[in-house]
Amino acid sequence: MNVGTWLSRSVLAACMLALAAFSASQADAWVLVVAGSVTVAGFTLSGGPRGLVLPAWAVRLSVLGGIAWGALEVFARPGAEDAARAVGLVVAAGICVKAWDRRVPSDWRQVLVLAMVLCASAALHSSDFLVGALVIAFAAALVPAAMLLQLHAGGEAVAAARRAAVPAGRRAPALESPLGAASARGMRRVATVGAVSGIGMSLVVFAVFPRELAGDGGGRGRVSGFRPTIDLWSGGRISQSSRVAMTVRLLDPQDRPGELTMPLRMRGAVLDSYDPAEARWSGSGRFSRIRRFRTEPSGGFEPLSQRAREERSNVWTQEVQMRSLASDRVFSAWMPLAIACDETRIFGLDRRTAELVDIGGGRLGRPGSYRIRMQAFPSAAIVQAVLPSSTPFPAAGDVGFPVPRVGEIAARVLAEQGPENLPTDAEIAEDPSLRRTRARRIAAFFESWLSGGGFRYSTDLSAYRRGEGDDPIVQFLDVHRAGHCELFASAMAALCLASGVEARVVTGFIATEYDGVSDRYVFRESGAHAWVEVRVDEFQWMTFDPSPLAELLAIQQANRTWLDGFRWILDPVEFTWNSRFAGFDARAQAELADRAGEATRAAQAWLAARARDASAQAERFFMQGAVGVAWVASVAGTLAAVGGILAVLAARGRRAASALGARRMGPVARIALARDAGFYLEALLVLDRAGVAKPAWRTPLAHAHELRLRSLDASEAFEAIVRRLYAIRFGGVRPTRGARREADDLVAELRRALADGYTR
């Protein structure tokens, strides 16, 4: 086994996996192509016969330059994700440089540490299946690399220590570090055990690591596009992936599948609260109004209210099949009336916003499929029955937006370009129904104003800078006038709220792609979308979408590649990954703990039952109560003692047979030999402890002769012992008790002579 060659290969493999993981986390193949090429070339050329390496000053200069660039980048973009990306790029550059550096153990160690940091950076940025698979592969590759590095470094350290110990002008003798038989097999075994144990232990730590509820539709850190909150400052989390998130089959009231003439929007989360300090939209009091519904595999639809059960008119059905997306959110196109699932699960309904969430109900992972009955335009009675916590229609003065500048913009825009003849406050006071008209007209105006050409759709938010008192909505409206759907929706909701119209942002998916073969809408991750719902009546919210849909769909189409046609192969794996791993949160932790507790209790009960059964059987067999138990215990104890004594005697016999070359003897003869020639074994032990052990290849008499250099007395004593042994082993002499005592005296004499050191 050439340790150096294997070390180089394994470290290179680990580096490439780390670069691939980072590249996948950034969705930027060029990182892998460029850095990978440089790294492979460096490992190949610097490790080759010519050993082309960079001079030390060039390595140091490159590393310092990389660090300086990274520091500047972090200062320029202080966001956590940008900083992590900058650190990752610096580390990737460091790996490239170190690939061209010299090869001493500390260099190998540095390269591996850099690769680990790169992997951590990738994991920090993304929890995607591909990134996860690469990180796990890196961890598996790191095990043999670290093992080979230890072998290599240990040998090098000892060689260096030997060189340092050589006196001046002398040459150290060439010494080999021994390598036992089948070393590669042994290493594979240790590597396998290490990798399997490591993964097992890491899963235990992973399961008990304290975490909170994820609830973001794909696990923390995963970029799936959809999120139940909107952070306007972190624009980098918009996904442009064409991976299929889910497919939906839409059945009309006659249960016929079909396609709508308009894009289909699937509501996931409703965001009605804006935090101007963090520029974050979230749902207010979401879990305080929840009502639970339990589904069974063959239980059919579970109605969300008694009134909904009786509703028959214009009820549509959607069948959702999750593909790569694993979310606790239940996506619904319209107002849900009933839900069905092929698993025993508990779903929760927010009784104000009609959001549906999966609560689990003793199951790990996320639902893979479900069906929902719904109505596009529900009556007030239905809405009242399903959503009893709906708030009353507010007056214009009760609605507002917490950023004053947005109010100024809304007032200015409405004054300059707004619809004419808007109902005034006095008119509304006389006729409250005019509030609805006013709300509709204002919402429609802002929708057309935002999508009308003055604003441009873009996923590049690098121009947005977070400063003291800055708000991204204001920057969007006032300065940049470009952004993605979250900014468009946020801006419209903010303008409406600032104008006294109740509005909220909704996140979910939008799709226009329809598969006519399977009669299903195809929702891709790039179809994650945000739009606005405006309250136009006591129980009616209207959907407005200010994003320029044509540009949005064009960007989605541009990202498609021929590889997308094969993504379905990985969908089940990705769904399992997202459902079980990326989406593992506090709720799943609790369920896992419950299951473990139940399993432990069941195992304890099973063991106790078996013990009781065995006890009862023994009682029935002996029919003597405690006396019988005592008798069994005494017999078992005696048998154990006899077995122990036999084992000790057998071990002693084996040792004697091995030392005296009598391996072919039977067990009884071995025990007898151990008893008769025990003094010789004792003498060997004495020699061993004195540092003059007899090598296996040297005959006993020759060793006795060698002992003369150490001690003449010891030599004579050992020679006498050997002659006695020969008489027993080959002369058939059975030693008497006196002869054994004499032999023991000789051993004592040998011990004394060796303890005295060098004697003549």
Next chain:
Amino acid sequence: MRRRYHVRAPGVLYLLLVLAVGFVAANRPGNLLVWVFAAMLSGVLLSGILSGWPLMRLRVRRRVPATGVVGEPLVLRYEVSQGSRAWSAFAVSVRELRVGPHGAAPAPAFVRHVGPRETVVAESVAWPARRGALRFGPFRAETAFPFGLIGKSVRFDDEAECLVLPRARALRPGVLRELAGEGRAGAASRPRIGPGSDFLGLREYRPGDSIRSVAWRRSSAGGELAVIERSMDAPPRVGVVLDLRRPTGALRVEGGPSRARELEEDAIVLAASLLQAAASEGMETSLAVLGLPGPAAGARAGRRQLERELCALAALDLDAPRDASAMVAELGARTSVIVVHVDRADLSVGGPASAHLVAGQLRAMSVDSEDGAR
């Protein structure tokens, strides 16, 4: 055997890295990052377990050579046996913990791999600096395999001893012949049959005898073939007397006791060099040490005799009380006596025909320098 765990410097750095990742994972919870943290933490635990496991049934026996030579590499061998039936041990280094007196600890021996139920021999080199008994104390087998983060060591409380012989130097050509000549009585012969030149006797011819050994005149007179038997030549005999009767403190030496002790060591080296030179020329040698307990064997030739004499010189304890009245026993009529003194010659020792040397002449008489370079 005592087992211990050691956290190494890379392990400390790694732990800091794990803590940093754990901190980030706790503040920006992404499940993949949490798993990375968990895997890194498992690496620490595994490093301790996997480095300790193979050492559970590891046995190491030290094999110290009986003798070594000052300034020459002394190869220590360690028989490393893995008693486990399933587990190999990798990257095991064996390190001496205490070597003394006058001995620098040798560089550790290194075993790259020892398989299950297998024994391999690892080597390390010590460079003895002083003559005398070199004692080896406990030693330690340690490994940080597989990850180098946490190491495990097993200490073996074993004692061993090696006798370090003085380093005999090569003398200038002809020096020994000048001092010893061909022996006081010149070349002699022994009363044994051999290939010498002196007449020993006649006997009947036996098939296989050389035609050259036939005594033709006697054969023609007696009518039967007779052959001449010749004696065996006896090699010249040299007796080296080392005069150590005066205690170290009583020597007339400038530079204090340390310089006096150096001169005594030089005298021992000079005696060893004379004995080696004589043995290499086929002479019979004998050694007598005045003032300290020493050997009392007769003159013999050969490697074993030289070994015995060098061992006796190596075992001399200069701190032992000296016997100022010790005299040289009769060394035989044909023995050339060379007396080696420490600080000054005492011509009363060894008889009138003996040659006298002092330790200070060592450098002038030897070809190679102290470190062995010629």
